[in-house]
Amino acid sequence: MSSENRITGQFKIPPGLSDKRLDQAAAELMPEHSRSRLQSWIKSGVLTVNGKTCKPRDKVMLNDLLELDAEPEVxxxxxxxxxxxxxxxxxxxxxxxxxxxxxxxxxxxxxxxxxxxxxxxxxxxxxxxxxxxxxxxxxxxxxxxxxxxxxxxIAHTSLVNQLQERTMGREYEAVVVGSLTGGATVDAPIGRHPQDRKRMAVVSSGKPAVTHYRLIERFAAHTHVRCKLESGRTHQIRVHMTHVRHPLVGDPVYGGRLRLPKGTTEELRAELAAFNRQALHARKLTLEHPETGETMSWEVDLPEDMVQLIAALRKHARELEENDF
Structure with a gap:
């Protein structure tokens, strides 16, 4: 099979992965592949270290060269x-x-x-x-x-590298519980929840995760925020915003029970109760084109359900302000 139809790659072991098991290091460097597939490639010799076949449990050292040349699995x-x-x-x-x-x-x-x-x-x-x-x-x-x-x-290799090198820009918009006073950065490792394996959580043994958020609009008891990711952990924004006690509106896993602030109107109560998904939208994507190297960026509007939610929160906040005067 020609090289165009093979999965290939070369990776040097960075300081953070030195002295780790080969399969663990490979999983960090190639997160798009499952651990079982990587172990299979190591055992079959299509994923080598410095040109040699190794075992999944063998340790790798700084600057070791991992080389992959495998056939794709249909x-x-x-x-x-x-x-x-x-x-x-x-x-x-x-x-x-x-x-x-x-x-x-x-x-x-x-x-x-x-x-x-x-x-x-x-x-x-x-x-x-x-x-x-x-x-x-x-x-x-x-x-x-x-x-x-x-x-x-070509594109697959390039996009994976951009994600690993954190050069792909991903911006999200979310509506969170609580009236925030300013933006911040959440730098907290994420891993499986120790008691509930279906959930993620901030745990000391987790993988590094960084989320930057800033305010777009503040309401009476909620905030519309923009989030930028440095890493791409499972449920990252949902876990990080819950960690700082501002879970996403409607989040069925991390949001807890519906919390209605004092003064909530029946109209807003109905809107919040009906919003039964996490209020999270991937708004903007920026990347380097894999062939031309050109920086490209795309942006998509908020979906109708989030537009309606924000309009209801804005109306409620405006009514409260008018009633104060």
Whole structure:
């Protein structure tokens, strides 16, 4: 098979991964691949260290060179489905889409079909030959907004590198509980919750995670914020904002019970009660084109449900101000 149809890569072990197990270091350097797949590649000799075949548990040292040259695994169990996609941009290397809330990204238990992957296989069949069908980052099922999909191995390698080097810009908008007085940075490691494995949490043994947030608009008891990610941990914004005691409105996992501030009108009460997903939208994406090197940026508007939520909060805040005079 030609090099164009192979999964290849070269990675030097940085200081932070020195003296770690090979499979652990590989998982950090290539997060788009599962741990089991990486271990399989190590055992079969297609993922080497300084040109030599090693065992998954062998330790790696600073500046060791990891080299990968593997055949892609076709996901024969994933079937193409004619699901409409909201395409923001496309060329032979990239597909930028605006994902609606409610659309699952990957097929999994309970969601075997009707996912973004099924839609991609129908619209761009070539992604079948790429790891995880070209998806290099994902959005939670009930998070809306912009995401990029690789359509070629060149693009896949480039996008993964940009994510690892933190050069891909990702901006989100969220509505959180509480009236914030200013922006801040949350620098707190995220890992699996020690008691509930389905949830993530800030834990000392977690992976480094940094979220910057700043105010867009403050209401009576809620705030519209913009968040920028330096890392891309599972549920990162949801976990970090909960950690600083400002969970996202509507978050069914991290938001806790519905909290209604004093003076909440029936209209706002109904709006908040009806908003049954996390109020989170991936607003803007900036990256370097994998072929031309050009910096490209796209932005998608807030979905209607968040527009309505913000309008209701704004109206309530205005009414409270008028009543004070």
């Amino acid at each position: 996901k024969v169990t994933w079937e193409a489905e004619p699901i409409t996609l909201d395409i923001v941009y496309e060329d032979e290397h990239l597909l930028v889409i605006n994902k609606p809330a409610g659309l699952v990204v990957h097929p999994a238990a309970g969601h075997a079909d009707g996912t973004l992957v099924n839609a991609l296989l129908n619209y761009a069949p070539e992604v079948e030959n790429l790891p995880r069908a070209g998806i290099v980052h994902r959005l939670d099922k009930d998070t809306s907004g912009i995401m990029v999909v690789a359509r070629s191995l």
